[in-house]
Amino acid sequence: MAVPYNHRAIEKKWRKEWEEHPINVNDGKKEKYYCLDMFPYPSGNGLHVGHWRGYVISDVWSRYKLMHGYYVIHPMGWDAFGLPAENYAIKMGVHPADSTAKNIANIKRQINEISAIYDWDMEVNTTDPEFYKWTQWIFVQMFKKGLAYEKEMPINWCPSCKTGLANEEVVNGKCERCGADVTKKNLKQWMLKITAYADRLLDDLDTLDWPEKVKKMQTEWIGKSYGAEVDFAVENREEKITVYTTRPDTLYGATFMVLAPEHALATSLATEETKAAVEDYIYKTSLKSSVDRLQDKEKTGVFTGSYAINPLNGAKVPIWLSDYVLADYGTGAIMCVPAHDDRDFEFAKKFNIPIIQVISKDGKEIEDMTEAYTEASGIMINSGDWNGMESSVLKKEAPAMIEKMGFGRKTTNYKLRDWVFSRQRYWGEPIPIVHCPDCGAVPVPEDQLPLLLPEVDSYQPTGTGESPLADITDWVNTTCPCCGKPAKRETNTMPQWAGSSWYFLRYVDNKNDKELVSKEKADKYLPVDMYIGGVEHAVLHLLYSRFYTKFLYDIGVVDFQEPFKKLFNQGMVCGRDKETGAATKMSKSLGNIVSPDDIVRDYGCDSLRLYELFIGPPELDSIWDDRGLEGIYRFLTKFWNLVMDHKDDGAPESSKVVKERHRLVYDVTTRLENFSLNTVISAFMEHNNNLCDMAKTKQVDKKTLETFVILLAPFAPHISEELYHELGHDASVFTAQWPEYDEKAMEDDEIEIAVQINGKTKTVITVAKEIAKEDALAAGKEALGDKLTGNIVKEIYVPGRIINIVVK
């Protein structure tokens, strides 16, 4: 054995070489391939081995594409505004700008340990004024198009983070970041009209090569439903009450109506007798937190004393108030059909409201209903002209019929709400708006962007609903860009998602001070071909980015409507709970974080890269086990020795080794194309074992070793580059073409076939590949010998696989 495998020396040598002579260069002729990682926020904890996983996957894929002749766009940047960065800074008692810069430096150092082919000339940082200039510019364009607007309304408020939140940031009534119970607070907020894009966001999902799970989550988040609005007259009053329903077919069964307690007419519907109870109910509801309202499923409500008239049959239906009706969905009022809706049924039972069945399974009414009949198929009964119709048909036709009859209209609704865009925190992009007493809200002129985030003594959140920026009077007080009179700046900042909604466009033209991205570069390098990151952004970041891209398409900045053609979600890397042994998220508080730094030192970057893939299927969560690295390291050492000891054997290309070579290429390539990265590593190990066996008798030729090295290069770049040079090349292994395989060359002349009796394998025979069925069966029966007893009922031969003799 000549030179032992020394990962430290090799990795150091090649990293320096690649820094000086990058292997991924844009010669202007190659086709581009844009492979993007979700950029990290620079946390003070640094990276753990879980972060590496996604970065390794994307780098392997990038290098694989590179070896197919693409110019690979593979950039990295920093999502550095927002709550996590600010909370960290507050905790450490430093300014967020300082802690962020420090964290970026540390994480950048760690990311470089991966030896990915990131192009740092493309780096972006959302907190850089030259970057957020364009984040603000987009906001101004949205304002001009009427998509950014101000509204005072009760919004989700996190009392711990002391800021308003978007709907998407509230998980089960709790703050997505800190887990505190979210309350409601009435605040004047900037909103983005994402709902104007609801249909396009929904429809275009079909064009995307994304995990079905993510598409489904977005579909459900948008929550489009089809139905009708129906106008109900109110007895003794002028106003009508409009309800939204997806089941207009059940209109004859409406026996009461419920309004959200926040409904505009709620108070005025009360009579002398009910006034006190109604006002009490409205007041009590207003005190409930969103968590209470989510969890208290027991129905409550109050009768207003007023009646509505069912426009279809003139029936008088009592109007109730209840908090199970949401004020901000549909019209905030519903017609209730207790016979065919679980919630209405529960409410009717509790308050003794009549139940009228209008859909029947078999034409007969159910006696003593114990639960609602919610299926949307059956025969209409108790429904006047509609009797006898099939309800599923009627459901589709009823909206148009109602529209014709003049008391309603066909309509659709969405669960998606407009995006609450203001944050009452310091560490974000200032919203570039000036409030003028005469002109109203006026955008900061574009030539004055970026509107810099001012220096401030105390950037702690105030908790009052005002941003810390409000205290900086000489910043707040300004003049109106429109009329020149004294005016005040908007003091709220943008949410963390503002920069991340479009950063991927900026990488390819990150130094352009005239445009967000030049038309030329956008056309040439965008959009993203492959986007890799965790599934936690299935709705938030990925929905916002799609919205921004569609807006930028509408105003002519880019000519594509979807930012990310293909999406891959890698699974988490979990630690083990020290006591129970169960898989748990890696976290500082559990003390089970594994840092990549020590592993790189002890085993090397190549080993860690391979282990990140070998640990399990890339799309599933996996459990980290340090000991697994040993096996990887042994494999690399064995392979190193194989090449170093046998590269000069001068073995000829025997048919045996050629077969082995084609199988190796086939296994690695097909598994890689399927993103089955864990089994690619298995294939490497298996073929390495085979070659080591063959090398003992000096059967392994140089071309086979070279092929192995090339295939291994995207996965373990340093050792592969070193060995490629040892094999006599001057150029980088990444200039090599990806090897091809020939399926014919992989085949053996003889094949093994399992021989079964009644489906149980008894023996294995080796036969010629082209053997005829009769010959195969004869050989099988002969091999079974006297094991074969009884009467043969059936003989089955599956070519190349199995012989099964069925006996009785």
Added chain:
RNA sequence: GCCGGUGUGGCGGAAUUGGCAGACGCACAAGACUCAAAAUCUUGCGGGGGCAACUUCGUGUGGGUUCAAGUCCCACCGCCGGCACCA
């Protein structure tokens, strides 16, 4: 409650989509080398039975389809994730 995903040795996981279950690796055990250890190499490694060739059971549970089921169908159970009064 609804919708996804998932369940295979002591552990991480394979299985060409219905065709020899447990590839590859970890851990473990025995042996070789060594004064010794480490490293390395060789062999073994799902359970039961047998000196053995072999035999039998076995992919969360219970049924079913099939010559053949981890894979398909029906009914359950456990874990993980999403949604959750959206009318």
